[in-house]
Amino acid sequence: MKQINAREAVLEHFRWDGGHADVWAVFRDGAALAAVVRGLAEPFRRAGVTAVVGLESRGFLLGAAVAVQLGVGFVPVRKAAGLFPGEKLIRETDRDYRGLRHTLRLQRAALGERDRVLLVDDWIETGSQAAAVRELVLECGAGWAGCAVIVDQLTGRRRPALGPIHGLLRADELPAALHA
Numbered sequence: 612m613k614q615i616n617a618r619e620a621v622l623e624h625f626r627w628d629g630g631h632a633d634v635w636a637v638f639r640d641g642a643a644l645a646a647v648v649r650g651l652a653e654p655f656r657r658a659g660v661t662a663v664v665g666l667e668s669r670g671f672l673l674g675a676a677v678a679v680q681l682g683v684g685f686v687p688v689r690k691a692a693g694l695f696p697g698e699k700l701i702r703e704t705d706r707d708y709r710g711l712r713h714t715l716r717l718q719r720a721a722l723g724e725r726d727r728v729l730l731v732d733d734w735i736e737t738g739s740q741a742a743a744v745r746e747l748v749l750e751c752g753a754g755w756a757g758c759a760v761i762v763d764q765l766t767g768r769r770r771p772a773l774g775p776i777h778g779l780l781r782a783d784e785l786p787a788a789l790h791a
């Protein structure tokens with residue numbers, strides 16, 4: 612498979628549809644998906660990461676792929692619905708980019724004090740969901756390695772606590788023509 616640059620891969624395949632970002636379109640192309648996964652993993656290869664955490668739903672796909680790149684396991688954070696066995700830690704988020712609050716769940720046995728955790732997601736905007744994930748991770752006694760995201764649109768107060776944040780692109784780098 613031809614190797615392409617992660618940023619170029621996103622810019623080529625990313626779509627706006629009815630005013631909404633369609634990040635799934637990036638994943639349909641095998642070379643683009645591979646480039647994005649490598650690009651997300653790269654800044655954290657020597658960061659001592661022992662586990663990747665991913666948020667339902669796109670964070671599941673990307674997080675598991677980045678975990679394989681880093682040679683570590685994947686830990687899911689699920690939203691309210693869906694079977695999720697065992698003891699859970701639970702956090703309510705502040706309002707996210709859609710004005711919604713979510714109930715996030717993490718299996719208590721998934722992480723411990725020896726872990727250093729990287730959050731992988733497609734997009735960060737208000738950081739409300741990432742902040743709740745970080746609280747869950749810390750409640751397990753694990754350390755925080757930062758965030759790897761495709762699009763970094765985070766401004767404001769949450770940035771220092773969630774960092775380092777490595778984004779492949781800033782939201783203002785996405786082609787304006789595609790906003791239509």
Ligand SMILES: O=P(O)(O)OC[C@H]1O[C@H](OP(=O)(O)OP(=O)(O)O)[C@H](O)[C@@H]1O
Nearest residue numbers: 667668669707708735736737738739740
């Ligand atoms: O920075 P915030 O304002 O908290 O928003 C970022 C989160 O929102 C999106 O997920 P979404 O809730 O749309 O779920 P999805 O992946 O199932 O579409 C995105 O994948 C992040 O997880």
